[in-house]
Amino acid sequence: MPDYTEAEIRAVRYYIGDVKQLPQDGFWNDPKAYCLLNALFFPELQAETARIAEGKFLNPELLADLPGLTDFFKHFFSVFRKSRAEQEFITYRVERFSDYEFMKKAGKTISFTSTSEAGFLKAYQDRKGIALLRFQIPEQTPCIRMQDFFRDYAKPEEAEILLPPGLKLHFEALELSETELNILDSEGNPPLLSCLVRAENVELIQQNQNAHVSEQGAKAGIRAISALQAGKIPSPEDVRLYADWKRIYISGILRNFL
Numbered sequence: 001m002p003d004y005t006e007a008e009i010r011a012v013r014y015y016i017g018d019v020k021q022l023p024q025d026g027f028w029n030d031p032k033a034y035c036l037l038n039a040l041f042f043p044e045l046q047a048e049t050a051r052i053a054e055g056k057f058l059n060p061e062l063l064a065d066l067p068g069l070t071d072f073f074k075h076f077f078s079v080f081r082k083s084r085a086e087q088e089f090i091t092y093r094v095e096r097f098s099d100y101e102f103m104k105k106a107g108k109t110i111s112f113t114s115t116s117e118a119g120f121l122k123a124y125q126d127r128k129g130i131a132l133l134r135f136q137i138p139e140q141t142p143c144i145r146m147q148d149f150f151r152d153y154a155k156p157e158e159a160e161i162l163l164p165p166g167l168k169l170h171f172e173a174l175e176l177s178e179t180e181l182n183i184l185d186s187e188g189n190p191p192l193l194s195c196l197v198r199a200e201n202v203e204l205i206q207q208n209q210n211a212h213v214s215e216q217g218a219k220a221g222i223r224a225i226s227a228l229q230a231g232k233i234p235s236p237e238d239v240r241l242y243a244d245w246k247r248i249y250i251s252g253i254l255r256n257f258l
Contacts (some may be wrong), residue, residue, distance in 0.1 A: 002082040004149075011076040012144060013164075014223040015112065018154040027068045030059045034112070036225075037062070037072075041111035041165055041250055042102065042241045045224060045234070050098060052228045054127055054186060058224040066215060070253070077257035080142045080164040083149070091115035091161050094183070097129040097192045109167040117159035120183055130185045132176070132194045137161065141201045166254060168200035213252060217245020 014022060017031035036058040039047035048058060062069055093115045095103075103110050115135045137143060142161040149152050174194040181190045220241035224234035 004079065004082065005075070006074040007071075008079045008082075011072050011152075012079055012146075014072065014151060015076060016146065016155060016160070017218075027061055027065045030061070032057060033059060033062060034114075034136050035059075039110035040246055042099075043247065045228070045239055046098070046102075047111075048207065048225055049228060050128075051132050052225075058225050058229065060225050063218040063221045063225075066213075066218055073253045074257050077164070077253075079144055079149075083142065083144050085137050085139055085141045085143050085145070085161075086148075087163055088139050089117065089135075089145075091117055091135045091137060092120045093133045093135065094120050094127065095131045095133050096127045097131045098230040100131040100133065100193075100195070101120050103169065104171050107170055109163050109165050113163040113165075113167075114158075115161050115163065117161065118157065121158060121181075123158075125184060126186050128186055129189070130183070132180055132191045133182065135161075135163070136175070136196065136198045137163070138199065138201045141199050142167065152224060161162040164200065166202075168202060170200065172196040172198070213249045217241045217249070221245065 010022060013019065014028060015034055015037065017034070019029050019031050022028040035051050035056045039051060039058065041047075051058060070158070093113065115133075115137075120132055138206070142164055144160075146158075146160045146162070147156060170197065174196055175192045176191060180194055181192055185191075220238040224238040224242050227234040227238075
């Protein structure tokens, strides 16, 4: 087991929503921060709009503290560079069909991707339009197996193995079984597809390239997300500024820390 710093452990606790032991401020006390953290890796407002439509809350405080956000990513990606699968794993994920399409087209994980050794978890059927994904994770693949990482894992029933962004994937369509057809989305509809997803073992190399990113785009993101959550249409200018900011910021994060 690698040695992890307190900052790295804090980052993983934060991501999985185990925030009781973390500072109780606007950034660190959000147990659902992963909703927005993952949305940042998708273009435009696609992911934000889908998550808000499902009734999820996206915390704008994350965008109000860019140093804190960048510090989180720095230490979280550091864990992925240290953590490898000690054997091959077969895991499961109930995915939004829209996110599946984006991931399949890219041929890689787009954001942090939570998978479970415990099957297709009911807790993740709160999505509109779902795809059932079986992941084949080779030995030595960068990932975080939570029950190995934590002595006091807060969600043992989820048996989570978390994959990083940028992991190359290969997709093979499968027939939906009768059992799988009984797994319903938030509107009571069966899955749109079943798929075997083979991850490819890669080396994560930190490049340390600096890129300037304006805070104006993050502020536009706060306004756009706040508008969506209030049932309003964000201004096109805020959407444009936020989309440009996300693209530059996340590209820099991946270059510097992955």
